[in-house]
Amino acid sequence: MSARWIEVADGVHVRRHEELDLSLGLVVGDDACLVVDTGGDEAQGAEWAAAVRAVTPLPWTVVLTHAHFDHAFGTQAFLPCPVLAHPNCVDELVVEGAEDKDKWAAHYDAQNQPEIAANIRATRIALPNTLVSERTAVDLGGRTVEIAQFGRGHTDHDLVLRVPDADVVFAGDLVENGAPPAFEGSFPASWPTALAGLLDLTGPDTVVVPGHGEPVDAAFVAAQRAEIAAVVELTRALTAGSVTLEDVFRDSPFPAEATRRAIGRLTGRNRSAR
Structure with a gap:
């Protein structure tokens, strides 16, 4: 699978993958390193681990x-190690992991990419073993990585990582560059x-690292926030009958x-999406 490195700050790296325009992260300290997301299947996870x-x-x-497959299904290749995630990430992997494997394997079969489909089917989903439900920090020796969760967005468990000394933020799929935000299953x-x-x-x-696409800046994030808010307001107007779907x-x-x-x-039966 085609991939390349970008070093966005000293010891802070992004692995850019052609498939799905995926961005994975690596933060290196004096004593340890931190891996941000693990890829879409066990084989990709092994390639990612070797690259690290x-x-x-x-x-x-x-x-x-x-918990989405492209960010969480490669974890097995990194074990044994601490694997941090929000509690709802664990819940989603347990409840929906097997269905997601079938769904994405079928997707890649339909895209005439049988090798990726086979890799997804063969993947063993590894569950996180350390839960993060409030702000915390990981000490890598000479640098820390702060972890926070700001409520429901792309999922109900998005974690954001900040490397203060490097002025880098890993946003996961709360931010998308090169494609619209992925609203399926979102809030x-x-x-x-x-x-x-x-x-x-x-x-x-x-430097803000999105889950997909090249790194961006705060102005890009602010603009995307305004765009999502605009769609929310348009939908409220639609529900109120003051505008049409057109x-x-x-x-x-x-x-x-x-x-x-x-x-x-915003309007469907799953009102928790609000």
């Missing part, structure tokens, strides 16, 4: 930003609040399909 080992021999800790009404929390960690020179699609900052998914989350 080419950079540093230090013992690693893994943090999962959320659009509270997503702008989660991004406001993320923005509190940033300054004008902060108006919403015309005025939405996102393509029709992404807008439709956001509307579905």
Whole structure:
């Protein structure tokens, strides 16, 4: 699978994958390193682990930003080690992991990528073993990585990681670059609040690493927050009857399909999406 390194600060690396435009992270301290997300299957996880080992021999800790397959299914390749995640991440992997394996294997079969499909089917989903439900920090020796959760957004368990001395923030899929936010299964009404929390960690020179796409800055995050908030307001107007669905699609900052998914989350039977 094609991938390349970007060093966004001294000892802070991003592994950029062509498939799904995925970004995985590595933070290296004096005594240990921290791996941000593990990839989409056990084989990709093994490739990722080998790439990390080419950079540093230090013992690693893994943090999962959320439970979606492309960020969490490669964990087995890193064990044994501490694997940190929000409690709801564990719940989602337990409840939906097997179904997600079938869903994404079928997707790659349909895309005529049988090797990836087979790798997903063969993957053993490894559960996080250290739960993060409040702000915490991981000491890597000479540098710490702060971990926070700002409420429901892309999922109900998105973790954000900040490397203060490097002025880098790993946003997971709370931020998307190169594609619209992924609204399927999301919580659009509270997503702008989660991004406001993320923005509190940033300054004008902060590098923000999205879950997909090239690194961005705080201004990009603020603009995406405003776009999500605009879709929420358009949907509220639609529900109130003051605009039509055609108006919403015309005025939405996102393509029709992404807008439709956001509307579905805001108006559908799953009211927890609000």
